[in-house]
Amino acid sequence: MYDEVRVDCDLEExxxxxxxxxxxxxxxxxRAFHKHDWEQLTFIGHGLxxxxxxxxxxxxxxxxxxxxxxxxxxxxxxxxxxxxxxDRHMNALNIIYEEVE
Amino acid sequence: xxxxxxxxxVLFVDDKEELLALIDKKLKDEEYEKVFATSAQEALKILDxxxxxxxITDMLMPDVSGMQLLQVVNxxxxxxxxxxxxxHAQVPVIIKAINEGxxxxxxxxxxxxxxxSKQLIRDALKxxxxxxxxxxxxxxxxxxxxxxxxxxxxxxxxxxxxxxxANKMVRFSEKLTQCCDMTQLMENPNNYFVNHGYQYIALNxxxxxxxx
Numbered sequence: 001m002y003d004e005v006r007v008d009c010d011l012e013e014x015x016x017x018x019x020x021x022x023x024x025x026x027x028x029x030x031r032a033f034h035k036h037d038w039e040q041l042t043f044i045g046h047g048l049x050x051x052x053x054x055x056x057x058x059x060x061x062x063x064x065x066x067x068x069x070x071x072x073x074x075x076x077x078x079x080x081x082x083x084x085x086x087d088r089h090m091n092a093l094n095i096i097y098e099e100v101e
Numbered sequence: 102x103x104x105x106x107x108x109x110x111v112l113f114v115d116d117k118e119e120l121l122a123l124i125d126k127k128l129k130d131e132e133y134e135k136v137f138a139t140s141a142q143e144a145l146k147i148l149d150x151x152x153x154x155x156x157i158t159d160m161l162m163p164d165v166s167g168m169q170l171l172q173v174v175n176x177x178x179x180x181x182x183x184x185x186x187x188x189h190a191q192v193p194v195i196i197k198a199i200n201e202g203x204x205x206x207x208x209x210x211x212x213x214x215x216x217x218s219k220q221l222i223r224d225a226l227k228x229x230x231x232x233x234x235x236x237x238x239x240x241x242x243x244x245x246x247x248x249x250x251x252x253x254x255x256x257x258x259x260x261x262x263x264x265x266x267a268n269k270m271v272r273f274s275e276k277l278t279q280c281c282d283m284t285q286l287m288e289n290p291n292n293y294f295v296n297h298g299y300q301y302i303a304l305n306x307x308x309x310x311x312x313x
Contacts, residue, residue, distance in 0.1 A: 010126050018119060046161075050188070051119055053211035061211070 002094035007056050009097040018055055019090075022048070026086050029067065033079055041071035041079065059089060109133040109226045110151060114144040114158040114170065115186070120212075127214035133226060141165035145173060153181065154229040155222065157208075160187040160195070168194060175203055180236060182229040184221070186210055228300055230258050231312055235302045251304065255312055262312035264304070265290045271308070 007015065025048050032040040048064030063082050070078035111133055113124055121137045128135060136151065138144035142165060147153065156174065160167035167185060174181055183203065185195055188210045195207050205225055208218065234254035252272055255262045261280055263273035268291050286293045294301065294311040302310045 008127075010129075011123060014119070014122050014126060017122075021119060047117065050211055051117060054120055054123055054213075 001092060003059065003089055003092040004094050004096060005057055005059075006096050006098055008100040010100070011055060012097050014055075015095060018051070019093075022052070022060065023090065026083070026090065029079075029083060029086070033076075033083065036074075036076075038071045038074050042068050045069075045071055060086070063089070109154045109229075110136055111155045111157060111222060111226070112136045112138060112144060112147055112151075112153045114138045114141065114156070114162075114167070116140060116159065116162040120159075124212075124214065128219065128222075131219060131222070133222075141167070141170035141173075144170055148174065148178065148181075155182045155184065155205075155225045157184040157186060157222070159210075160185055171203065180232050182225050182232065184208060184225055186212055224300075227258060231255065231300065231302055231310070234258075235304055235310055251310065255310065259312035261299075262310065263290065263294070265294070265309045265311065266307055 025044055029041065029044050029048075032044060045064050045067030049061050049068060050064075052058075052064055053061035063086050067079055067082045070082065109132075113121055113135065114137075115121055115124075116139055118139055121139065125135055125137070133154075136147055136153065138147055141158075141162060144156070144158065148156070158167040158170055162170075167187070171183060171185070174183065182205045184206045185204055186208045187195055195204065199207060205228060206221055208221070212218065234257075235251070251264060252262075252274075256274065259274075260276040261274055263277055264271045268289065270287060270290050281293070281297075290311075291309070297313075299311040299313050302312075304310050
């Protein structure tokens, strides 16, 4: 089962770097979560939200938003759920490039 | 000495290189030079070295925030046209800055670069030209040199424009008479222009320039 994401074809050559950086974000989230570093989790979640939405990765952006809010409320269970979902989503991504406008 | 040429320049400031790369791609066909900075410090250096027409900055950045950058820029280059990019959490601060007349427009994040936002930047560049023209019409005592000079300068980039003194029409372009309800306009020029989306520049406390 794939998670289909439709992306502007103008951005195609930027996507490999985008994905590498998101994998790094996930590693950083896991590290911060292990240390219960809520401030760092808020910061990474906020960045993930902004970057993913800008690149049209809506579900990933929503997960970043959830992490940002959960970290503000020190909600460990919600962050664990988001990490699990991020891992699944990254492995299931099927990117379709299309013309926009 | 600042580097200068006739091509318009827009400076984008965001600490995330990925977002600057995305902006570069999406605006590749726009006819202005795009300059990028990943920090407020880098942006200030560029502003010292190059002639920049429009500054577009993120607000949340490490070390020096977008708001701090704007404060420095407002002192050093008060007539630079500034646009801020920000999420909803910063809205109260941004509204205050807009109401103080220091920010031209606010773009809500995440920024989806579409035709509307491309037009917004083109309008900002037009506004930057209008401001430069207006500034060149005002002498050291804050007075206009002549209405004719203003008309000549503004006419180079806007077909519809008017000069209003104490809410009375003083001069206006022919195109304006073709596009506006002149009866309604003459009754209350300031209200008319504000309600119809014209851009505004105060030439002096009594005299305003409106253009579209």
